[in-house]
Amino acid sequence: MSTPPHSTDREPSTTPPDDRAAQGSTARSRSRQIIDELTYPHGIHPALVPGVGVEDRKVRFGTDKAVFIVTALLIVGFILWGILGTDSLTSVSSTALAWVTANTGWFFILLSTAAVLFMLFIGFTRTGRINLGRDDEEPEYSFFSWLAMLFAAGMGIGLMFYGAFEPMSYFEGGIPGFSHVSEPGQDSMVVYSLVQSAFHWALNPWAIYAVVGVSVAYGAYRRGRAPLISRVFTSLLGHKRVDGPLGKLIDVFAIFATLFGTAASLGVGAMQIGSGITIVGGIGPLGNNALIGIIAVLSVCFVISAVSGVSRGIRYLSNINLTLAFVLAVFVFFVGPTVFLLTLIPSTFSTYISEYLFMTGQSAAWGPDSAEFSNTWTVYYWAWWLSWSPFVGMFIAKISRGRSIRQFVTVVLVVPASVCILWFIVFGGAAMYFSKNGADLSVADGAESMLFALFDQLPLTGVTSVLGMIVIGIFFVTSADSASVVMGTMTQRGRPNPSKWIVIFWGACLAGIAIVMLLVGGDDALAGMQNLVIVSALPFAVIVAVMMVALYRDLRNDPATLRTRFAASAVEKAVSAGLAEHGDNFALQVEHAEGHRAAGNTFDSHDPAITEWYRQTDENGDETDFTYNSAWVSSAADDIADGTPEGEAPWEKTTPKHRNDQ
Known part of the structure; x- marks a missing residue:
């Protein structure tokens, strides 16, 4: 024809x-x-x-004074409240957390599941053929470069912190949903511990990131909109409302979510570096003042990188850091229980797929034990990923220009999720293996020390421990740098390269919030971070839910x-x-x-x-x-x-x- x-x-x-x-x-x-x-x-x-494309538009970049001033005042006020009235903020955050988890935990669970289903729907129906760019536009990066950058996005402080600790927590304490098939410490609990960790780190978080990423990429490179979270809602709200107070409020919430989510990562990174210094240096436990000092030193490093203009150097540093993290994983894999880890790979992936729906339905409906587990782990993770989604989503939007939605969905959901699962198999599997064979590894010693306790079971303990601290430190600097740039972009109407002063300001705010999280947590700093992340993520969770509706409306009317x-x-x-x-x-x-x-x-x-x-x-x-x-x-x-x-x-x-x- x-x-x-x-x-x-x-x-x-x-x-x-x-x-x-x-x-x-x-x-x-x-x-x-x-x-x-x-x-x-x-x-x-x-x-x-x-x-x-957005470059075909006459977009005027510049500081959105309303967004910047409102967000800056609220954040600075929050930091002062945390420093001057720590007890008061602790009480308020605990009360807010109790209300959010009791009344909206179901919403976080449904939203993460809806994100997975939505991405599969737009990826594998007719909309999957739509290009994230002009019809004739070629991908900006080669396929392998794109994969490498997605791999980089999947790595970070969180994997270093939880890689060994989370599976060990389930192995020792059990998982309410799987208590009928396996008890704590049993061999079968090794697989279920890894599967539960994979549930928190694989498909669901990357579906949340993908929703934000595909929405921003489609709007910027297919519809010519500024790369802002608020502009995703143009089809629902119209240009005037998106440019008005409601659109500015959306961008304020996006910045808030990014600040608290990234600050939590910086806080756990400081805790882990502090534990490494304690173990390697042979000194006593470090208090919050020492951790604040670590955050301050690393923040100075970040500020220097931000004002020096050596963005290419930071990029090289990130690549080197990924290589070092890969070296650590390969070292643990080959020097540790290699055969045991190999047997875990098919078991973990297949069980993850078969038990996915069961884990999705694990909530307060199953009783108080499941409610406590869900609120402590699952809801916290979904909130954390929602907080990270503006940052990671805008990053993968930038690198995915020219890809079809089907290719975007397939690769973004599969590649980084698989990397995360393999990471947990290597570090979590090795930790559980040594624990089963009498090694002194216990979650009671703290999440921040688990990685170094694992290194202590292997040769070259001093080298691997120092290398681990270097990797965490570089992740700290590059994460703060990148997140601050994204927040600067959101503050300056989508400007790709925001002003240095605004990047430095948001970097300082990141450090300040990380310090407040440590202060609010007191002796249990991790709990303080969980409280603030979950509470701060709720407004942006609503935004992501409506974002899926806005994107689908755009796709229905796409040329x-x-x-x-x-x-x-x-x-x-x-x-x-x-x-x-x-x-x-x-x-x-x-x-x-x-x-x-x-x-x-x-x-x-x-x-x-x-x-x-x-x-x-x-x-x-x-x-x-x-x-x-x-x-x-x-x-x-x-x-x-x-x-x-x-x-x-x-x-x-x-x-x-x-x-x-x-």
Whole structure:
């Protein structure tokens, strides 16, 4: 079947017109087409728009004073409250935590599950073919570079802190949901401990990140919106509300979530470094004052990196750190119980898949033990991932430009999740193996010391312990640097490279909140972090829930979706007419049609909901062209007739590709 060049109001038909009627029909069709093109923005039918990149827009970057001032005042006030009234903040956070977990724990669980289902739905239905960029746009990074950066996003302080501790906690204390099949300390509890850890670190968190990432990437590279969380809601709220107080409030909550989620990671990193210093140096336990000092020193390192302009050096440092983390994992794998760890790989992955729905349903409904477990572990993790989602989501949005949604969903959900599971198998599996064989590894000694207790069971303890502290320290600096840049971007209307002063300010706020979390927790610093992360994540959890609705609405009206809708309608009507009029012997051709025979007879292609988004205006409100313009529509037939290579779109002649150095 052959389809002639672009037409805005034609349908396949099986009835060839006679010559005279054809001439009149063609004239009327062309007149109608000209009228339609004049009334569409830029003369382009909404189903033919190839997409609009944010660089094609006249986006004005600059500090959003309302967002910055409101957020800054609240954060500085919170830090002062934590320092000057620690007991008061501790009491308030504990009360707030009790209310949130008792009344909204179910919401966190449902939301994380909904994120998984939503990503699978948009990835493996018709919307999966939509490109996160213009129709003709190539991926910005090669596939292997993209995988490497996703791998980097999956690594961090959290895996260093919980890699051995979390499975050991389940191994020693049991898991309420699995108590009917395995008791604490039994061999089978090794697998269930790893499976429960995988549940908290694999598919669900990456689905949450993916929701934010695909929403920001689609809006910025397909719809030409500024890369801000608030701009994702344009289809629901409209431009005025997104630019107004409600949109600014969304960005404020996104910054809040990023601050508290990242600060929790910095806090646990400081705790773990402090434990390493205690063990390697042979000194007594460090108090909160020493941990605050560690945070201060590492924060100074971050500030130096931020003001020095050596962003490339930080990138190299991150790559080196990932290599060092990989070396640690390989060392534990080969020097530790290698065969035992190998047997855990298929068992953990298969059991994770088979028990996934059971773990999803584990909540307070199963009784007080399950309620306590869910609130202490699962709800805390879902809140932490929601807090990290603006940061990680915007990162994976940046590196995923030019990928289809299907490829995005498949790779983002599978690759980093698998890396996290393998990490827990190596560190958690090794820790449980040594514990089963009489080693002195106990969760009672604290989460921060578990990694170093594991290293103590292996050769080169001093070297691996120092190396572990170096890795954690570099993760601290690079995480603070990256998160501060993201918050600067959100504060300066989506500016890709925010001002240094604002990056430094948010970095200082990160350090301040991490210190407050330690103070609020007192002797149990980790509990203080959990309290504040869960409470602060609730507003952004609501935002992520509505974000899925906004993105789906955008995807339903995407040009590629509209073309699919037209194609299905045209073919169905043409085939029915052909069979009725000619039986087996008919062919399809495109001609002008009115009424019920038209492919789009029930579709309003002039609806502002599907046309206004690609309207470009100048400072006076007058319509102005994009980098590519409406000429590519009218010249499409000429380009095809002149032999435009298959797969090359006509607008490639006027639209520059997105380059790596942009």
